[in-house]
Amino acid sequence: MAKSSCEFCAYYIYNEHYDCYECMVNLDEDDVARFMQSSVDSCSYFKFSDDYKIARKQN
16 A cells, blocks of 8 residues: 555544544654655554444455
8 A cells, every 4th residue: 555545544544632533653864764654655553444344244
């Protein structure tokens, strides 16, 4: 997935305190540096957020 797909990631959570969305993955210094340098085209931690997954299991 591309970096622009963050809004579809399960780790992209709304923070009410700061009134914005943020990534909740605990990145190490190397990962942060790669993201800041834009040398990464995809996130290895991306997990598709499927809001309907639970509803399908209930049926």
